[in-house]
Amino acid sequence: MLGRQERTFKLSIEKLVYGGKGLGRYNGRAVFVPMVAPNDVVIVEETARKSGYSEAKVVKLLNKSEFRTRPLCPYFGKCGGCDWQHVKYEHQVRFKREIVEENLQKIGKIRKPNIDEVVPSPSPWYYRNRAQLKVKSGRVGFFAKGTHNVIDIDRCYLLKKEIHDVMPKLKKLLKFLPTEPSDFHIYCSSKSEVLLKIVYPGKFKKVEISLENVREILELNVVGFGIYKSGSDGYPERIKFFGRDFTYENVGKFKFRVSADSFFQVNEFQVENLIDRVSRAAMEYQYMLAGDLYCGVGTFTIPVGRYVHRAFGVEANFSAISDALYNKDINGLRNVTFYCKPTEEALDILREYSPDFIVLDPPRSGLTQKVLKEIANLPRLKKIVYVSCNPSTLARDVALFHQFGINMEKAKVIDMFPQTYHVETIAYLRKVR
Ligand SMILES: C[S@@+](CC[C@H](N)C(=O)[O-])C[C@H]1O[C@@H](n2cnc3c(N)ncnc32)[C@H](O)[C@@H]1O
Secondary structure (H helix, E strand, C coil): CCCCCCCEEEEEEEEECCCCCEEEEECCEEEEECCCCCCCEEEEEEEEEECCEEEEEEEEEEECCCCECCCCCCCECCECCCCCCCECHHHHHHHHHHHHHHHHHHCCCCCCCCECCCECCCCCCCCECEEEEEEECCEEEEEECCCCCEEECCCCCCECCCCCCCHHHHHHHHCCCCCCCCEEEEEECCCCCEEEEEEECCCCCCCCCCHHHHHHHHCCCEEEEEEEECCCCCCCEEEEEEECCEEEEEECCEEEEEECCCCCCCECCCHHHHHHHHHHHHHCCCCCEEEEECCCCCCCHHHHHCCCCEEEEEECCHHHHHHHHHHHHHCCCCCEEEEECCHHHCHHHHHHHCCCEEEECCCCCCCCHHHHHHHHCCCCCCEEEEEECCHHHHHHHHHHHHHCCEEEEEEEEECCCCCCCCCEEEEEEEECC
16 A cells, blocks of 8 residues: 555646546656646646556646646536646647547557648537436536536536527426436537437336427427437437427538437537548549448538449448438439448448448447458558547557558548547548559
8 A cells, every 4th residue: 555645746747648638757657647738747646556557636736837728617627528628729639639640650650640730620619519418316417527426517618509508407307207317418400400318227207298398498499309218239219209300400512411319420610621621532533432431321421422423321320321311312412322231241232332432430449350351452442531539449440451551641630529638530541552
């Protein structure tokens, strides 16, 4: 056991790392500390000792970093939603770029990765179109940092203006629900149409409230709400839906139907930039056939489809693929096809099409080795645009692609998640042999 004195020491913070914490070194040992900024000098108390590194918390701030700013939100530090509100926004994006660079160097094995300037979010606040709010004993909010305790909040500055102060109204709604749910999932589209999911972890009594009542209580244009039970895979399972279970997103010249159970990019101000940076890559050459794996509602398949001869999308979620099929029609595309399958089970489709242009936007876990190998061995493949929300798995996959003669030419960070450590990267890869 360490004595209290040995566990408390002075630390200079070198940098921020993926996960949001700051890194300092004490006697050569890596120490990770939350809620700090590079160049902070702090007294910390060690909270955990692991093999090769320690975790610690700040006891006293001795020297304040020039990168610090005053957090806007009164819940910052307690609420688990944000990590970096205490860091000036222009530096947040710089640190994200450095994190991507380091991952591409260390894991991706690229000595000097070519990374463009970050595309910052046009607004670092009020950008999120959806939230998964937690409910416990009448409290509505988010989990407190590192715990499953729900902290009661009355607003969130990351949420778009229409829903940033919806929590007190959701509390009012609780009074009309005979059983307390565990979650409210709220989504507000670019047309200010709101979809609400009321999620129950176990048994619950029948919900008798009408859509009209929900609309009145929330004072929002709720077009539909659903009753869900927590699914074993983390995705809630629908029991019943009242009203319309979809809305529309207008993004530049494209329109997307997005259903309550489909994924759509969360930063309302950045979706167009993301689509633009992905589809621009398809314009640079006369590609014949584009494949979009993990395609969601066709967010990239449809824009890319305008520049290639034919395109296809693969997606595991039935709701998303139904939207995608609808979206190709409302956007007037006849050369696009969609398949509802997990990518791992769509390898024969991939082989048959033999695309020369591929878009990838997998979940955080990245690609499985089998999928990656199949893509890498496509005989006509020329270009891959890999969109990733996890720089470590992106870097791992970039290194694996390199073994197949596919090199990363450039990467670009589009900041979809201001005030948090989360980072969205587009990596552009080309097959060289
Ligand atoms: C990060 S989202 C990207 C969606 C889309 N590209 C977009 O930008 O809206 C990842 C998508 O992959 C889907 N997905 C997850 N696992 C999958 C799998 N094994 N095969 C195919 N799709 C999968 C999810 O349902 C989700 O729609």
